[in-house]
Amino acid sequence: MNWKNKHILVTGGAGFIGSHLVEALVEKGAIVTVADNLWRGKIENLKNDAGVDLIDIENDFFQVDLCRYESCKRVAEKQDIVFHLADVVAGINYVFGNELSLFNSNVLINTNMLHASIESQVDQFIYVGTACSYPKEKQNKLNMPLLKEEDVFPANPESSYGWSKLMGEYECSLALEENLINVGVLRLHNVYGPKTDFSPEKSQVIPSLIRKAINYPAEEFIVWGSGEQRRAFIYVDDVIEALILVAEIGMNQGPIQIGPDYSTSIREIAETIVAISSKDIPIVYDASKREGDKDRAADWTKAKEILGWSPKTTIKDGLTATYNWIKEKLISL
Numbered sequence: 001m002n003w004k005n006k007h008i009l010v011t012g013g014a015g016f017i018g019s020h021l022v023e024a025l026v027e028k029g030a031i032v033t034v035a036d037n038l039w040r041g042k043i044e045n046l047k048n049d050a051g052v053d054l055i056d057i058e059n060d061f062f063q064v065d066l067c068r069y070e071s072c073k074r075v076a077e078k079q080d081i082v083f084h085l086a087d088v089v090a091g092i093n094y095v096f097g098n099e100l101s102l103f104n105s106n107v108l109i110n111t112n113m114l115h116a117s118i119e120s121q122v123d124q125f126i127y128v129g130t131a132c133s134y135p136k137e138k139q140n141k142l143n144m145p146l147l148k149e150e151d152v153f154p155a156n157p158e159s160s161y162g163w164s165k166l167m168g169e170y171e172c173s174l175a176l177e178e179n180l181i182n183v184g185v186l187r188l189h190n191v192y193g194p195k196t197d198f199s200p201e202k203s204q205v206i207p208s209l210i211r212k213a214i215n216y217p218a219e220e221f222i223v224w225g226s227g228e229q230r231r232a233f234i235y236v237d238d239v240i241e242a243l244i245l246v247a248e249i250g251m252n253q254g255p256i257q258i259g260p261d262y263s264t265s266i267r268e269i270a271e272t273i274v275a276i277s278s279k280d281i282p283i284v285y286d287a288s289k290r291e292g293d294k295d296r297a298a299d300w301t302k303a304k305e306i307l308g309w310s311p312k313t314t315i316k317d318g319l320t321a322t323y324n325w326i327k328e329k330l331i332s333l
Contacts, residue, residue, distance in 0.1 A: 004029035012086035014041030189259025193236030225291030227267030259298035
């Protein structure tokens with residue numbers, strides 16, 4: 001694909017994954033528009049390492065509520081491709097503490113953005129789903145079989161977040177069946193890396209633990225749950241590669257999951273972060289806190305066969321890069 005001068009909308013583009021995608025697309029010569037309500041996203045994410053704006057903030061950034069159809073229609077007009085990353089999500093405490101509002105918001109965001117893209121005659125709609133959509137009974141024990149794309153049904157996600165994202169996948173499949181728009185779907189496992197939200201209120205497990213390690217002893221290093229729960233962590237650079245590839249060669253192929261074929265325990269993550277910090281930090285496990293699903297990892301055969309994709313960044317390298325980025329940001333606060 002020739003990306004030069006392609007008009008591309010990235011919803012959630014000021015967020016963690018979205019801002020990395022924006023930078024990659026701009027480097028390829030695309031004309032990028034960003035829609036973000038800045039609930040988790042930040043304008044500063046739309047700058048490169050030299051502090052230069054990646055896009056024309058005044059004209060090509062829209063701070064809008066995508067729960068409103070008119071906002072979606074406004075940002076979808078005259079776009080060639082929509083990368084739809086916007087959703088409501090945060091750490092496990094937020095997800096399970098706000099299930100109804102989270103579900104409602106995500107369903108509205110997904111359906112409005114898809115229909116606005118169809119009405120605006122967007123050529124390609126790329127939807128970003130989540131491994132949280134897999135049934136809880138296929139993730140409730142250690143050493144479960146690797147998840148395949150078709151394992152998402154019969155549907156039974158643990159959280160309303162997983163349900164809301166699965167509904168978005170389903171609606172995309174209906175639009176494709178009716179030949180209304182070209183659709184690409186990536187189902188992401190646990191993404192981490194620089195530009196992630198590390199705030200106490202909204203951070204997920206890796207940035208939360210890194211923040212605690214950097215702040216220690218001012219902040220106690222508490223791990224939620226037993227630490228035995230496991231996830232298939234995937235570094236953000238590997239995800240951006242997959243997003244570019246799905247637009248180029250992975251459209252209309254159904255959901256493609258992106259993640260490694262092994263899981264890493266939260267205990268291992270915590271211990272690695274402590275080692276990276278070079279501090280003598282006691283790890284405290286709070287078994288009274290939610291753990292979420294017990295274990296999951298990806299059979300990424302479909303990603304390999306269709307996209308030629310494979311996970312490349314090791315956990316240690318990815319955690320080190322993320323640690324250094326968060327440390328720099330905390331020092332500058």
